[in-house]
Amino acid sequence: MAHIALEGISKSFGKVQALRNIDLTVRDREFFVLFGPAGAGKTTILKTVAGIEFPDAGLVRFDDEVVNLVEPALRNVSMVFENYALYPHMTVYDNIASPMRSPLYRKDEAVIKQEVQKVADMMGIGSLLERLPSQLSNGQRQRTALGRCLVRSPRVFLMDEPLAHLDAKLRHLMRTELKSMQAEFDTTTIYVTHDYTEAMSLSDRVAIINLGEIVQIGSSDEIYYTPRNEFVAKLVGEPEINLVDVDLVSREGTLCAVFAGTDRCLPVNDDVAGVLSHSTIPKWRMGIRGLNVGYCFTEEENCVEGSVYNLEPIGNKAILTIKVGESLFQAVAPNDLRAELDSPIYLKLDMNNALFFNGETGDFVVRHNQAELVRGR
Template sequence: MSAMLDIRGLKKAYRRKAALRGIDLAVEEHEILALLGPTGAGKSSTLLAAAGLVEPDAGTIRLAGRDVTGAEASSRDVSIVFEGFNLLPVLNVRDNIAFALRSPKYREAEAEIARRVGRTAELLRIAHLLDRDTGTLSGGERQRVSIARALVRRPLLYLLDEPLSALDLKLREGLRAELRQIHREHGTTMLYATHDYHGAIAIADRIAIIDEGRILQTGTIEAIYARPAEAFVGRLVGSPSMAFFEAELRDGGLLVKGFGAPLALSRFGRLAAANGPVTLGVWPEDIVVGEEGEPGRVYAVDNRGYEVAIQIETPAGSFRKVLEGRRPVGQGDTIRVRIGEGAGFLFDATSGARVSHQGERA
């Protein structure tokens, strides 16, 4: 595959406050790439720059191999959906969706407009709303219309900026499935910005994790799980997210605060750190709860019927873990935890960078 969108060294500041600090990002043709990060991480600025709606201070943007860094937004063949609905109140649903196709730039034939509007409305399950005024629609219905207005075109790239965040869980899940279906049918290319980990893994082929205007890691969720680049990555992905424990490299072993015995350093592969404090990160799935291990206390219990999510406190740190089945556990119970063989990553206690390199060559 070749990159449909290729961003290199992108920088942007607003009133001298840096929003983007040298973004490198490539969206391959026919893929959905999720840009995952918290509020204020730089997701919207990245999409706005790609669309030509803000001018970057430095860096290059290439679309389908063409340098569009300084090009007008109208000359870039992209379609963008924002979190807000942005519908035209004077037009009904049908004409809102068809609006771009009737613009001077596209001027599609009315028969083709009718076909594409009808097909897109069917995919998003709003065909029965086509003759309704937008003011009579629910929030979920308006967002479907907003998405339909973008999808009815066939641009080189779709830019979706938190398009589902204002909707309830059931609507979000339904629309994610419909976006995936549209992607399968038409081979579209999408850059999907979200703060929602579950939404990212449900729709995306790959994920790019962004924080404070920097891309921290890009890859499939499997690759990110296998080698998280930074502690922040572990805090953002996973359900529950990574468990972290205070630890120290000393005398050829890893001493975890409150643990009875040190962990062998051989399990962490090559180390890029000397003696001193580190953070041990472990995916909760790799922590065994049972009769053996280090003591902890159940701080909170979330009974979900078919499973139980518990928060466990230890001297080295607290974490959440999901227990399958109806396991009897109560708040305040003493529980024992053990880190599975070969599991865990070491991170620099200050910078958060991963310093253990299991299975990686020097």
């Protein structure tokens, strides 16, 4: 249990600047997710908290105490490493027992036995305790590493992609398990992932990291509904958000979004129009998620004509790609949808869920119902 703060952390490896001036506060007992693409600096942040990487500048605080000069062992943190970092010459049992045999956190062998068995059963590796790591599959190794982390009760759990190597079904299961464990352990957790579903489902709050900088910190709703910029919008959600250049035109008193290659007017909600009409931004881009892209095969009001570009079934749903003018839209469709390629189709956009970005900087500007969606978070 601890409240952790990073203040102005910078770190470079040779010429590569891994972290630039990171400011971050993790509240006590919070499940905090660091989310970003590969090489963004997520692991480096985690290792800085653990004390196994030293920041070039900045302070690390645990409960307001500066721990920059405290040895990793004395910080009382527990970490899952992405490459498992299991001790190759020890059995699964000894690996999990290792933290409880060290001089700092020593426990009786009887207690160790009980605890190891408990954690191993929780991880579903209870029958593998006598094996060496080399005799395990990657998923089993990962669960062993997770077990070694969870067997202690540290001030903070640090988890570096602990589910990345599990198969899809098991990952889903463990995600649920982790979530309930978090509630039970009542310990601060910092969790690194590049999988947005994990980030969204597990987190109390998410920090989006890119190129060593924090792009946005917020609840999963905030991240999903009001992404700070196009980068965040693209990172979250499957299929990737559709981004299209639009012109804002006033027609018969209502503000319309018109995109390239069409003359169809898509009326903008009043609250959004209020913000947009007062803005001086010259170029706009509209983002709309696949879930909010409807389609029909006959012309209706406010529909835009396009053609079927691609239809890709992915199991429980299909991704329908529609070409309108020069732009492509991805929509979520039922799996049994049948559509001829290049056949005409009509696009129906849910303007209530359209996001408006500054077309030059990519920064988020406004969406419908903004205050209500992220209220109270």
